[in-house]
Every structure is written in C-alpha cells, then in structure tokens.
Amino acid sequence: MSQEIASALRWAQGQFDSISDSARLDAELLLAHCLQKPRSYLYSWPEQELPTSVHSEFEILVAQRLKPTPLAYLLVSREFYSLEFKISPVALIPRPETELLVDTTLQLCAGLQRPRILEMGTGTGIISIVLLKEKPDIDLVTTDISKACLELATTNARIHQVSLHCLQSDWYQALTALPGFDLIVSNPPYIAANDPYLSQGDLPAEPLLALTPGKTGLESIEKIVAGAPQHLNPGGYLIFEHGYDQAEAVEALLTTTGFTNIQNLLDDNQLPRVSLGQLPY
Ligand SMILES: C[S@@+](CC[C@H](N)C(=O)[O-])C[C@H]1O[C@@H](n2cnc3c(N)ncnc32)[C@H](O)[C@@H]1O
Numbered sequence: 001m002s003q004e005i006a007s008a009l010r011w012a013q014g015q016f017d018s019i020s021d022s023a024r025l026d027a028e029l030l031l032a033h034c035l036q037k038p039r040s041y042l043y044s045w046p047e048q049e050l051p052t053s054v055h056s057e058f059e060i061l062v063a064q065r066l067k068p069t070p071l072a073y074l075l076v077s078r079e080f081y082s083l084e085f086k087i088s089p090v091a092l093i094p095r096p097e098t099e100l101l102v103d104t105t106l107q108l109c110a111g112l113q114r115p116r117i118l119e120m121g122t123g124t125g126i127i128s129i130v131l132l133k134e135k136p137d138i139d140l141v142t143t144d145i146s147k148a149c150l151e152l153a154t155t156n157a158r159i160h161q162v163s164l165h166c167l168q169s170d171w172y173q174a175l176t177a178l179p180g181f182d183l184i185v186s187n188p189p190y191i192a193a194n195d196p197y198l199s200q201g202d203l204p205a206e207p208l209l210a211l212t213p214g215k216t217g218l219e220s221i222e223k224i225v226a227g228a229p230q231h232l233n234p235g236g237y238l239i240f241e242h243g244y245d246q247a248e249a250v251e252a253l254l255t256t257t258g259f260t261n262i263q264n265l266l267d268d269n270q271l272p273r274v275s276l277g278q279l280p281y
Contacts, residue, residue, distance in 0.1 A: 008050055122166075125153025
C-alpha cells in the first residue's frame, strides 16, 4: 500500500513514541535513509507518494527499530568529529564524549615531530582515523582483539583516505616486537558486568566485548595501565577514557604504576571522563 511522506512519518513517530525520546527525528532519519535524500527533502515534499519499494523498506526498518535496534545500526552510519563513519553491530556506536579523548590526544602530540602512537581497542576506527586526518605526520598502530572490528576500521580508513596499520591483539600481547610509543590512547570497555545500565536503551544491541571487561569494570584499564611502561618511551603519555565514577580508582592505578603529571578531564556534562599520565624521563 502506498503512502505519502507526511503520513508515513506520523505513523512511524507514533510507533516510536514509547521507545525513543526522539521519535520524530528517528522517523525522519529512517525515511530519509530509505529515500536516499537529505532530511530537508521530507519537508519540501510532504505530499509525495512513497514508491512501494521504499515504503516496504521503511516498514522493515521501523519494525527493527522497535526491537529496539539502535538507529545508528539501521542507518549504517554515525557522525564523529564531523566525519561520517560506517557502523555495524560488531563495534560500539561512537559516542560524542569520546571527542574529548581525541582533542586531548591531539593537544599532547601538537609539539611532537612524527610521534609514534598506539591506539588500543579501535572498534570502528574513529579515534585513529581522526588522529590521522588531523595530524597526518603521526606514525600510528591501531589494535583490537576483534578481527571484525579491524575490518570495519580498515573500511572506514579507506572511506576517509588514510592508511591504518592494524594489528589483532589482546591489549599488548601482539606488540612485544614493536619499538616504543610516545603516546598510548584507548577507549576500553569499562562498564561493570552487573551494571543495570547494560540492559537499558540501545546497549543490549551493542557488542558486550566493547562494553564490559568483567565484574568490576576496571579489568581492561588495569591491564592497559600495567602494560604501558613497557611500551611507552621515556616521557610518553598514556591517555584513556573511563566511567564517570572511576576517576579515583584510575588515579590510584596510574600513581602506583609510576606515572606522573596525572590529570583527569571533564566531559561536556562536567563528568570525569578521561585520565592521562606521563612516564618519567
Ligand atoms: C568501548 S569500545 C571503543 C571502540 C572505539 N575505539 C570507540 O571509541 O568508539 C572498546 C573496544 O575494545 C575492544 N577490546 C575489548 N577487549 C579487548 C582486548 N582484550 N584487547 C584489545 N581490544 C579489546 C573491543 O572490541 C572494542 O572495539
């Protein structure tokens, strides 16, 4: 059955009201995606009849959204640092707060000549790709334990015309033969396994490997901090994202591992989100 743009949107918005705080926006983004047009097209042509094939695809996506499947997985794309990245259920959906990690990393390497950077747990590849776009002279190695994530990151790198040196590795395990790094950056999994947040909203659809490292939520961070001194050059920095309630534990870990100049940075919601430390010279 064919339908006009405006009434299809009203119908989908009504479906999404109970599962989304942005029901109208979700409906518009999905329909624009099916039509392969910008959202503004929906407002310019509200009375246009949808072709049957488009209408069928829209109905399928609305049904998937109601499961609920995250919007980003249905749109197969998400913006990060003003760039569009290909998304798939093998990887975490990029979060806006991770831009703080990228901004701080760029500040740390601003004065360095061809710094060697290691990114661990790359997922979609957003952090490494933005770093390479913003500072093309860096010498960067990017890792993930998931082969599927590395394939997705490589696809995103191709889309953004940068070349990624990818390695499949369980944190530092496959990196023993590599020379030291000036900077190690990571957005590791950090949600405790029993955190009720894991069963809310879109999170059940995202890979558990990307969200939780175990019982306390600190297991990955502990490994990353403990292994950093063997892989950083003297004076090198370790910088990583963590949960808003993990700043104290993270500071203690960095201190006992011998890091200096430890800093904790607040995200846009004024929550402690990124910590960094420097290895002494
Ligand atoms: C929170 S996601 C971050 C993804 C991406 N960097 C981002 O910021 O959107 C954590 C990533 O760490 C990876 N990961 C989990 N355990 C790992 C391990 N033992 N070694 C390496 N990577 C791991 C996951 O596959 C996932 O891609």
